[in-house]
Amino acid sequence: MAVYTEVTDEALRAFLADYEIGDLLAFRGIAEGVENSNYALRTTQGDFVLTLYEKRVDPAELPYFLGLMEHLARAGLACPTPVRGRDGAALRELAGRPAAICTFLEGVWPRRVRPEHLAPLGGALARLHAASGDFAATRPNALGPAGWAPLLEACRGRGDEVQPGLMAELDRHLTEILAAWPAPGALPVGQIHADMFPDNVFFLADAEGRPRVSGVIDFYFACTDLLAYDIAVCLNAWCFEPDGAFNLTKARAMVQAYQALRPLTEAEGAALPVLCRGAAIRFLLTRLYDWTHTPADALVTRKDPLEYLRKLRFFAQVETPGAIGV
Ligand SMILES: Nc1ncnc2c1ncn2[C@@H]1O[C@H](COP(=O)(O)OP(=O)(O)OP(=O)(O)O)[C@@H](O)[C@H]1O
Numbered sequence: 062m063a064v065y066t067e068v069t070d071e072a073l074r075a076f077l078a079d080y081e082i083g084d085l086l087a088f089r090g091i092a093e094g095v096e097n098s099n100y101a102l103r104t105t106q107g108d109f110v111l112t113l114y115e116k117r118v119d120p121a122e123l124p125y126f127l128g129l130m131e132h133l134a135r136a137g138l139a140c141p142t143p144v145r146g147r148d149g150a151a152l153r154e155l156a157g158r159p160a161a162i163c164t165f166l167e168g169v170w171p172r173r174v175r176p177e178h179l180a181p182l183g184g185a186l187a188r189l190h191a192a193s194g195d196f197a198a199t200r201p202n203a204l205g206p207a208g209w210a211p212l213l214e215a216c217r218g219r220g221d222e223v224q225p226g227l228m229a230e231l232d233r234h235l236t237e238i239l240a241a242w243p244a245p246g247a248l249p250v251g252q253i254h255a256d257m258f259p260d261n262v263f264f265l266a267d268a269e270g271r272p273r274v275s276g277v278i279d280f281y282f283a284c285t286d287l288l289a290y291d292i293a294v295c296l297n298a299w300c301f302e303p304d305g306a307f308n309l310t311k312a313r314a315m316v317q318a319y320q321a322l323r324p325l326t327e328a329e330g331a332a333l334p335v336l337c338r339g340a341a342i343r344f345l346l347t348r349l350y351d352w353t354h355t356p357a358d359a360l361v362t363r364k365d366p367l368e369y370l371r372k373l374r375f376f377a378q379v380e381t382p383g384a385i386g387v
Pocket residue numbers: 063091093094095096097098099110141163164165166167260278279281
């Protein structure tokens with residue numbers, strides 16, 4: 062479910078009059094995603110995606126997200142390009158919500174991640190980091206280390222209902238993670254995607270049938286943070302099998318392809334185990350928050366926090382970067 066705000070045919074046609082993207086042929090709500098309302102539009106000039114930003118997005122941050130997408134697209138990265146209206150503004154309002162239209166990207170996200178996806182993923186991540194290197198704006202990571210303790214507190218009342226003893230275990234992990242977190246200035250910083258999960262990366266097959274990245278979407282967690290943290294997010298989201306086992310082959314393929322374009326510093330390599338642990342607790346906590354604050358009968362599908370408890374435990378016992386493919 063991700064159409065929270067209904068848009069009428071008339072309202073959409075009036076909205077599109079402010080753009081030069083042709084006449085509307087068809088539009089439909091997109092069911093995937095949980096944060097915002099998305100519509101696929103077809104006009105006489107092509108396909109587009111209309112997004113209405115819902116409650117969890119702070120309108121003040123939209124210029125950063127849209128500006129970053131525009132910057133990356135201009136640098137040649139396949140990501141949604143915000144379309145400007147006749148007056149030059151990309152961020153507008155529709156049905157009482159902030160709204161923007163972006164270009165539509167071809168491809169599909171992998172429902173089942175195969176080892177062949179990982180090298181293209183690593184390459185795409187390194188290109189994203191290179192392309193955003195000269196983007197001037199910054200945005201602190203609201204879901205970075207400073208945000209984890211407040212999130213844990215917000216879950217404390219009901220967290221143990223999900224698994225007995227969970228809160229005490231998370232207290233221990235968080236204390237250890239924060240104590241080992243790299244000091245400011247120790248690692249390279251830049252614009253990161255921060256949510257590079259399989260459902261945000263589209264692939265198409267090349268002439269030989271090998272997957273190649275055709276687009277990266279959903280920049281609404283993007284922020285200015287440690288570049289290597291994006292690798293840690295990918296190691297969490299792409300390198301575990303459905304049975305919970307860590308797949309070292311996938312990890313190595315991703316990290317090697319990334320390093321072919323941007324070699325990691327020694328400090329980044331050494332820090333990756335704790336960055337992975339941090340990324341695991343970040344997704345565990347946001348999922349736990351949603352789990353304990355969303356009514357069970359809500360239309361949104363809640364994601365399993367315990368999947369990330371298993372990943373957190375795995376990364377907590379990693380002793381060398383080599384064990385995670387670095
Ligand atoms: N530019 C695009 N081109 C093609 N499809 C898109 C594009 N943007 C979004 N989509 C489609 O819309 C779906 C939802 O988009 P998105 O993941 O950005 O939604 P969200 O509600 O913000 O997300 P999430 O729950 O992942 O945080 C995607 O899975 C994809 O199918």
